[in-house]
Amino acid sequence: MGELSRMWREMPSRYRMEGRKCENCSRVYFPPRDICPVCHRDSIGKMKPVDIAGNGEIISYTVVHETPPAFIRQKPYVLAIIKLDEGPMITGQIVDSEPEEIKMGSRVKSVFRRISEDGKSGVIHYGYKFTLDK
Amino acid sequence: MSGIVSYGSYIPKYRVKPDEIARVWGEDPENIKNGIFILSKSVPSPDEDTATISVEAARNALRRGGMSGQEIGSIYVGSESHPYAVKPTATIVSAAIGADFKMFAADYEFACKAGTAGMQNVLGMVDAGMIKYGMAIGADTSQGAPGDVLEYSASAGGTAMIIGRERVAAEIKSTLSVTSDTPDFWRREGQPYPTHGERFTGEPAYFRHVTNAAKMMMERMQTKPEDYDYAVFHQPNGKFPTRAAKVLGFQEKQYKEGLLTPVIGNTYSASMMTGLSAILDAAKPGDRILAVSFGSGAGSDAFHIEVTEEIEELHKRNVTTVRKMLEDVKFVDYAIYAKFKKKIVFGEEVE
Ligand SMILES: [Zn+2]
Numbered sequence: 115m116g117e118l119s120r121m122w123r124e125m126p127s128r129y130r131m132e133g134r135k136c137e138n139c140s141r142v143y144f145p146p147r148d149i150c151p152v153c154h155r156d157s158i159g160k161m162k163p164v165d166i167a168g169n170g171e172i173i174s175y176t177v178v179h180e181t182p183p184a185f186i187r188q189k190p191y192v193l194a195i196i197k198l199d200e201g202p203m204i205t206g207q208i209v210d211s212e213p214e215e216i217k218m219g220s221r222v223k224s225v226f227r228r229i230s231e232d233g234k235s236g237v238i239h240y241g242y243k244f245t246l247d248k
Numbered sequence: 249m250s251g252i253v254s255y256g257s258y259i260p261k262y263r264v265k266p267d268e269i270a271r272v273w274g275e276d277p278e279n280i281k282n283g284i285f286i287l288s289k290s291v292p293s294p295d296e297d298t299a300t301i302s303v304e305a306a307r308n309a310l311r312r313g314g315m316s317g318q319e320i321g322s323i324y325v326g327s328e329s330h331p332y333a334v335k336p337t338a339t340i341v342s343a344a345i346g347a348d349f350k351m352f353a354a355d356y357e358f359a360c361k362a363g364t365a366g367m368q369n370v371l372g373m374v375d376a377g378m379i380k381y382g383m384a385i386g387a388d389t390s391q392g393a394p395g396d397v398l399e400y401s402a403s404a405g406g407t408a409m410i411i412g413r414e415r416v417a418a419e420i421k422s423t424l425s426v427t428s429d430t431p432d433f434w435r436r437e438g439q440p441y442p443t444h445g446e447r448f449t450g451e452p453a454y455f456r457h458v459t460n461a462a463k464m465m466m467e468r469m470q471t472k473p474e475d476y477d478y479a480v481f482h483q484p485n486g487k488f489p490t491r492a493a494k495v496l497g498f499q500e501k502q503y504k505e506g507l508l509t510p511v512i513g514n515t516y517s518a519s520m521m522t523g524l525s526a527i528l529d530a531a532k533p534g535d536r537i538l539a540v541s542f543g544s545g546a547g548s549d550a551f552h553i554e555v556t557e558e559i560e561e562l563h564k565r566n567v568t569t570v571r572k573m574l575e576d577v578k579f580v581d582y583a584i585y586a587k588f589k590k591k592i593v594f595g596e597e598v599e
Contacts, residue, residue, distance in 0.1 A: 210578070248576065
């Protein structure tokens with residue numbers, strides 16, 4: 115049940131990319147952090163929830179050929195490092211594109227997709243992925 | 249007067265052609281194309297389902313309306329392909345759009361008219377003063393058994409309508425329903441594919457309900473077909489809605505804008521609502537729309553809709569239109585389609 119409570123706790127960030135903004139230095143963090151690594155103690159009580167729009171740019175990517183079982187129908191797929199417009203850098207899957215369509219600097223936007231499921235009778239995990247923004 | 253405040257659709261990017269399906273099952277593709285008038289149908293990605301499609305449609309509706317999830321007081325999701333047998337899709341949508349904890353929500357089921365039943369429900373809640381704005385979604389990733397005629401049409405898509413009393417872009421002047429117990433199409437619990445009662449699909453089911461609901465609405469509103477700028481009907485294939493329109497006395501220029509099945513297939517609960525969404529993309533203030541859904545089992549929901557000046561505000565926000573979604577597509581062959589739709593199955597330990 116540990117995994118289930120983690121999923122439930124992380125829903126705001128996984129479902130709709132809720133990040134945290136340090137009101138001391140204005141830096142935005144995604145995934146959310148409880149303490150600002152720059153301001154440390156000065157950020158306590160000042161990390162406010164902030165919505166990430168989900169738009170960004172690919173700064174690096176790789177094509178994954180050896181996939182975990184949950185991605186067997188999607189292989190090969192593209193995993194990219196994305197610089198979000200709000201500042202944070204994250205790793206995300208690029209869907210609905212062939213690897214040869216992906217370029218450094220390509221603009222992407224977030225989409226809501228299935229990530230995995232806990233077997234045929236378990237819970238379905240949803241979260242953000244990205245598509246090329248044409 | 250209450251009505252549609254904003255709207256948004258989502259159609260998956262992949263398409264498969266009847267030629268591909270016919271090739272595998274040894275059918276004559278021209279025969280199929282002429283019979284049902286479907287030239288391609290949408291196919292969801294392996295990581296898409298009714299919940300993800302509902303969320304994308306809901307987000308497009310919020311963006312187009314310049315609204316936040318916090319403003320939505322109720323969410324009803326109509327579908328025949330909810331990802332869970334027990335656990336509402338509406339809960340997933342509410343979390344994904346950041347809706348408030350204090351809200352009304354449920355899933356609906358009435359074959360292809362569950363989404364429009366949700367629209368009526370939200371409209372009633374708005375008129376009763378229970379909520380300010382509510383959202384009704386029709387979405388499906390429908391299944392047709394391999395080789396069955398439904399395999400040529402059953403597709404995927406979703407549309408969300410935000411209904412309220414303020415900033416109304418399309419007034420719902422009236423709505424009514426017809427209902428009967430008709431064995432035209434059903435799916436028993438635990439069965440992966442639906443069954444259809446062949447001799448019931450046309451006349452006693454689709455045409456009886458759709459044309460009667462449309463006639464009753466025109467009688468109630470004292471209107472004639474020529475009083476409408478647009479008409480949209482449920483689209484199980486490309487032939488039925490055209491025939492219903494002609495029987496009722498509508499011209500092609502009135503129904504072509506909302507007729508999407510020839511290129512996206514039957515999106516079930518999203519079918520009429522996505523047609524309406526395409527019409528709203530093109531509509532001008534003052535336009536009148538007659539919209540009639542159909543759900544097997546069976547019933548029809550009819551709506552008399554009048555577009556207001558607010559529609560121009562929605563168009564300005566520049567959210568992806570239905571026509572745009574029809575342009576940016578990728579065609580797949582039957583093997584990829586079968587893989588995506590999980591017609592090829594793995595053991596529990598593999599996937
Ligand atoms: Zn800081």
